[in-house]
Each structure stands twice: as structure tokens, then as C-alpha cells.
Amino acid sequence: MDCEIPTSLSDNRLGDFSNDRPGGAAFRVDGVDFTYDGALPMFRSLTLSARPGEFVALLGPSGCGKTTLLNLLSGFLPPDSGRITIDGETVTPEMPALGHVFQSPQLFPWLDVLDNVRFGLRMAGRLPDAEQRDKAMAVLSLVGLEAAAGKFPHQLSGGMQQRVALARALVLEPRLLLMDEPFAALDAITRATLNEELLRLCGRLGQTVLFITHDVEEAVFLADRVVLLGIAPAGIHSELAIDLPRPRHLRETRRLERFTTLTDTLLERISAIVAAA
Amino acid sequence: MRTRLYGWAAFPSLLLVWSAAAWNLPPYVLPQPWAVAAEAVRWLDSGQLAAHVGASLLREAGGFAVAVLGALALGLAGALSPGFRAFSAPLTGLFMAIPPIAWAPLSMIFFGLGYVAITMVIVVAALFPMAVTVQEGFLAIRNGNLRAARVLGARRWQLIRHVYLPASLPFLTAALRIGFSQAWRALVAAEMLGASQGIGWMVAMGGQIGNATQVLLGVAIIGMTAWITEGLVFRRIERRYRHWHLA
Numbered sequence: 447m448d449c450e451i452p453t454s455l456s457d458n459r460l461g462d463f464s465n466d467r468p469g470g471a472a473f474r475v476d477g478v479d480f481t482y483d484g485a486l487p488m489f490r491s492l493t494l495s496a497r498p499g500e501f502v503a504l505l506g507p508s509g510c511g512k513t514t515l516l517n518l519l520s521g522f523l524p525p526d527s528g529r530i531t532i533d534g535e536t537v538t539p540e541m542p543a544l545g546h547v548f549q550s551p552q553l554f555p556w557l558d559v560l561d562n563v564r565f566g567l568r569m570a571g572r573l574p575d576a577e578q579r580d581k582a583m584a585v586l587s588l589v590g591l592e593a594a595a596g597k598f599p600h601q602l603s604g605g606m607q608q609r610v611a612l613a614r615a616l617v618l619e620p621r622l623l624l625m626d627e628p629f630a631a632l633d634a635i636t637r638a639t640l641n642e643e644l645l646r647l648c649g650r651l652g653q654t655v656l657f658i659t660h661d662v663e664e665a666v667f668l669a670d671r672v673v674l675l676g677i678a679p680a681g682i683h684s685e686l687a688i689d690l691p692r693p694r695h696l697r698e699t700r701r702l703e704r705f706t707t708l709t710d711t712l713l714e715r716i717s718a719i720v721a722a723a
Numbered sequence: 724m725r726t727r728l729y730g731w732a733a734f735p736s737l738l739l740v741w742s743a744a745a746w747n748l749p750p751y752v753l754p755q756p757w758a759v760a761a762e763a764v765r766w767l768d769s770g771q772l773a774a775h776v777g778a779s780l781l782r783e784a785g786g787f788a789v790a791v792l793g794a795l796a797l798g799l800a801g802a803l804s805p806g807f808r809a810f811s812a813p814l815t816g817l818f819m820a821i822p823p824i825a826w827a828p829l830s831m832i833f834f835g836l837g838y839v840a841i842t843m844v845i846v847v848a849a850l851f852p853m854a855v856t857v858q859e860g861f862l863a864i865r866n867g868n869l870r871a872a873r874v875l876g877a878r879r880w881q882l883i884r885h886v887y888l889p890a891s892l893p894f895l896t897a898a899l900r901i902g903f904s905q906a907w908r909a910l911v912a913a914e915m916l917g918a919s920q921g922i923g924w925m926v927a928m929g930g931q932i933g934n935a936t937q938v939l940l941g942v943a944i945i946g947m948t949a950w951i952t953e954g955l956v957f958r959r960i961e962r963r964y965r966h967w968h969l970a
Contacts, residue, residue: 522870539873546874552867556889566875569885611871618875 470499470654471533471543471621473519478528480518487679488514491528494673494682498621501648501655503665505712506675507720512658515675516626519656520546532622542570545620545653547628551607553599559610560586560595566618585613588647605636612644616651623648625657629664641667642696649693662712666690667699674715677723684715754936759943762936776944779910779921782838786845787906793850794898798857802887808858815851823848823905824912831917841913841921848909853902860894861887893964900957907949922948 475494481487488511496502506512517523519530521537521544530537532544539546553562563582567573573581586592589609599607608628615623629637641664648655659665665672669688676683690704699705738756745753754762766772797815801808827844834840864887872886914923922941929937 520874522873539870540876540878542876544874546871548867548871550867552865552871554868554871554886554889556892565872565877565885569872569876569878569881614871614875 469621469652470497472496472498473622473654473656474529474531475519476529476531478518478525478530480514480523480525482514489518489525489681490679492681496622496654496656498654499652501657501668501670503657503659503669503672504675505659505662505665505672505716507677507716507723508660510675511678512660512675513626514678516624516656516658520544520624542618543621545615545618545623547608547611547615547623547625549627549630551599551604551611553607553610553614555599557598558595559591559597559599559602562599562610563613563617565614570618582613582617585617586610588616589613589643603636605632605640608632608640609643612647616647619651621653623653623655625655627658627660630659630661637664638696642694644668645692645694662709662716663700666705666708666712667694672712674712674719676719683719686712751933751935754939758936759939762940763943766940772944775920775922775925776948778918779914779923780948782841782845782914782921783903783906783910785838786842786910787849787903789842790846790849790853790902790906791899793846794853794857794902797850797854798861798898799883799887801854801858802861811854815855818847819851819855823909824916827913827916830913836917836919841910841918844909844913845906849902849906852905853898856894856898856901857891860891860898863894864890893961896957896960896964900953900961903952903957904949907945911945 473496475492477491477493478489479487479491480489492515504512504515514523518525519537521530521539521541532541535541535543537544553559554565557565560579560582563586564578567578567581583592583595586595589612591606591609591613594602594606594610599610602610612628629640632640645668655668657665657668666688672686672688674683674685675681686708688708690699690702690708741753741756745755750758763772797811801811823844826847827840830840830843834843868886868890869882872882877885910921911923911926914921915927918924922945926938926941926945929935929941
């Protein structure tokens with residue numbers, strides 16, 4: 447199904463899409479408290495930040511409030527206190543600087559692939575139709591799906607759908623990309639391919655990425671820094687810098703001794719979190 | 724293939740059973756199918772049939788159109804505002820529990836005998852079931868699609884135009900189908916009570932003068948009109964959206 451995955455992306459493809467890298471946004475969570483009505487507190491004075499262009503993986507066992515955290519980060523939920531900012535501005539879901547890829551692709555089934563990717567440009571309404579199409583097409587080719595432009599979401603495999611969702615977010619050139627276990631529902635092979643593809647795209651576009659996952663190897667493979675979440679309301683348990691060389695490749699990187707050391711460290715810490723709970 | 728054959732056999736079988744029953748009964752109680760067909764030709768030739776069917780369809784169209792607009796407004800309001808939803812639910816439930824034809828006498832006292840009185844009965848019959856379906860449709864729109872649209876920059880009115888409306892098309896067509904058939908049932912009943920033309924009147928008048936052929940012709944036309952509209956128009960539109968639920 448995923449036969450259209452390109453083995454490499456040429457630079458001129460990117461040139462169609464963006465002349466200058468959108469770059470990354472600085473992201474800050476400042477002393478955020480959050481409690482659902484009538485429930486135990488989820489977060490107490492949570493603090494987290496990301497440098498422009500940094501790839502941060504948020505890793506945590508189930509029940510650590512990953513989804514709540516992401517809803518806070520994207521402004522869908524307001525914090526009880528504290529601030530969440532992108533380049534100093536309080537975050538809202540509609541913010542153009544913010545891109546979001548959900549766990550399930552959430553494509554619009556009534557639109558074909560091209561119109562799905564074009565959706566954000568249509569809402570903004572700043573570009574004429576032809577330019578919107580060109581731009582959407584360029585981003586589609588970036589994820590290797592230009593051939594699927596006229597198809598409808600139900601005609602695509604899960605992996606292709608998630609690539610369309612990624613393209614749909616990237617077309618607005620967000621400077622912060624929030625990804626909520628985007629590949630968790632995919633099979634291992636598709637997932638590994640998409641991980642590599644994501645790194646290639648981020649390396650070129652340079653945005654800041656917050657990537658939520660419960661998969662330790664995925665977190666280590668992708669991130670500059672892994673932030674480990676404890677069981678609520680513990681908040682952040684610890685952080686680990688991932689000093690693996692870039693560019694990273696599926697097989698080579700995973701064979702490195704350092705890769706194993708890092709994943710082992712994280713696995714031990716997660717066991718400790720779960721045991722203490 | 725065999726299963727399809729059974730489907731094709733359904734109507735001929737009905738005609739056979741009808742005809743067999745009619746052999747043993749006097750024609751003024753149960754006429755033969757061909758007697759009804761001959762009656763149909765007579766009504767067609769005189770232009771009466773077109774006049775009655777036309778009158779009925781005109782009422783149906785008017786009442787159905789008003790009900791569609793009302794149902795869209797009520798359904799959208801109910802979907803967007805939990806308060807309105809809570810307020811309207813008991814009322815809708817009550818109105819749906821009352822057979823629409825029960826309103827016909829009141830409607831005729833209010834508006835006099837004529838187009839408006841019967842059309843109002845249709846509106847009452849179709850409005851509430853459609854409003855409920857429309858509201859359910861809007862509510863069933865996946866929260867995920869709404870969130871996705873919001874992060875892509877869609878504002879309130881853009882959400883309605885670009886997400887709520889297209890995403891609810893399958894429900895809207897289902898609502899149209901339900902509303903149309905409810906309206907049609909109420910229309911025929913109302914015409915039997917207080918109209919001087921229309922298919923319902925045709926049936927009622929046939930019954931009063933003891934003309935079973937005319938009654939059966941009217942019943943056949945009522946059934947076939949509804950059956951054809953549903954099968955050819957609404958089911959076809961609905962089929963287009965079936966794959967949406969898979970994505």
C-alpha cells in the first residue's frame with residue numbers, strides 16, 4: 447500500500463514549497479496548573495520549554511496526562527494558572543505558528559487529498575486558488591504523495607493518510623509542530639519509514655517539534671531531548687539529552703551502542719515511575 | 724443473482740395474490756388489478772389524475788420546504804447550544820408523540836379549508852423528526868475533524884460552512900428522506916379530512932361513494948409516489964456518502 451514512499455527527497459522539491467525555512471518557534475510552559483472539574487490535579491506548576499528548532503519527545507506511561515498536556519499546549523484547554531506561549535504569545539488553537547498532527551489522521555472525508563492539504567490555505571484566504579493548489583501540491587510531493595492528490599481519504603492506507611495529515615499541517619509553514627502519537631496506530635514498518643521521513647522534513651524546514659509518544663525507541667530515534675512524564679500529578683520526572691549524531695538513519699542509528707544505552711536508561715526510569723505508582 | 728430474482732418477483736406475486744382474492748369477491752368490494760388499471764387510464768385521459776396528483780405534490784412541496792428550513796435552524800441551534808438543546812428536547816418529544824393528523828381540525832379552524840391548512844399539518848409532521856435528525860447529525864460530527872479545522876485556522880462561521888455542513892450531508896439527506904415520507908403520510912391523511920382535490924381526497928371520496936376501484940387507484944398512486952421518490956432520489960443521494968464513515 448505504501449509503495450509510493452520516496453527513497454530520497456530532492457532539494458528542488460522543497461524549493462517549490464518554501465524559499466526560506468520557516469524556522470522554529472521558542473516554546474514555553476510556565477508554571478502551569480491544571481485540574482479537571484471535580485478530579486485530582488493533573489499538573490502542578492509544570493514548566494517546560496523548547497529552543498527554536500529543537501525536537502522534543504514527551505515520553506510517558508499511560509495515565510501521565512499526555513493527552514491533557516497536548517490539549518493545554520495547543521490551547522484547546524486553558525490552564526488554571528500559569529502561561530503557555532509560542533514566541534512569547536499566549537497559545538490558541540487557531541494560531542498560524544502552530545501545526546498539529548493528531549493520533550488519527552482526522553482528514554476531512556468529503557475532500558480529496560489536495561483539498562485536504564489546501565484546507566488551511568483556504569481558511570486563511572490570502573492566496574489565490576491557483577497558488578493555493580501549487581503550494582499544496584508542493585507539500586504533497588514533499589511527503590511523496592503527489593500521485594494521490596485526486597484520491598479521497600478512504601482510498602488511502604493508514605500510513606498514507608497520516609502523511610496527508612502531516613502535509614496538511616506543514617502547508618501553513620508552522621514554526622511549532624505538535625504531534626500526538628501520530629504513528630501509534632500504524633504497523634511497525636510504516637511507522638519506521640515515517641519516522642525517518644519526519645526527521646528529513648524537519649531537518650529541512652527547521653520547525654520546533656513536540657512529539658508525544660509512549661514508544662521509547664521512537665522517542666530516542668527522533669528527538670534532541672526526551673522529557674519523561676511521571677504519573678499525574680507528578681509532572682515532569684526527568685529529562686535526557688539525546689546526543690546521537692544527525693542525520694539519523696533507521697538501521698544505522700538503531701545499531702549504535704549509544705542508542706541502546708539511551709533507550710535502556712529511559713526504560714529503567716519508566717519502570718521506576720510505574721513501580722512507584 | 725438468485726437473491727435478485729426474489730426481489731423482482733415481489734410485485735408480480737402481490738398482483739397474483741390480489742387477483743386470486745378478487746376472483747372470490749364481488750368487484751364492488753375488491754376489483755381486479757386490471758380494472759384498477761383501466762380506471763387509471765380513464766382518470767389520465769380526463770386529465771383528472773394529473774390535477775389531483777399535482778395538487779397533492781404542490782402541498783407536499785410547500786410544506787416540506789418550510790419544514791426543511793425550520794429543521795435546519797432548529798437542528799443547528801440545538802447542536803451549537805446545549806442550553807437550547809435541553810430546552811427544546813421535551814417539546815420536540817411531545818410534538819413527535821402527537822400524530823400530525825390530530826392537528827388537522829385545529830389547522831382548518833385557524834386557516835380555513837385550503838392550501839395553508841393542509842400545508843401546516845405537513846410542516847408539523849415533517850419538522851420535528853427532521854430537526855432531531857439534523858441535530859444528531861451535527862452532534863455526531865467527529866470532534867477530531869472540528870479540532871483539525873480549528874488548528875488549520877477555521878473560525879466559527881468557517882467551521883459551519885466548511886465542516887459542519889459537509890460533514891453532516893449524510894445526516895441531512897437522511898433527514899430529508901424521513902421528512903419527506905412523514906410529510907407525505909400526513910398530507911394524504913389531511914387531504915382525506917378537508918380537501919376538495921388531491922390524492923387523499925380521491926381515496927376518501929371513492930370510499931364515500933362506494934367506488935373501491937377509485938380507492939385502490941388512489942392507494943396505489945400514494946404508495947408508488949412515495950416509493951419512487953425515496954428509492955430514486957433520497958437513497959441515491961445517501962449512497963454517495965456511504966464511504967465517508969470509513970475514513
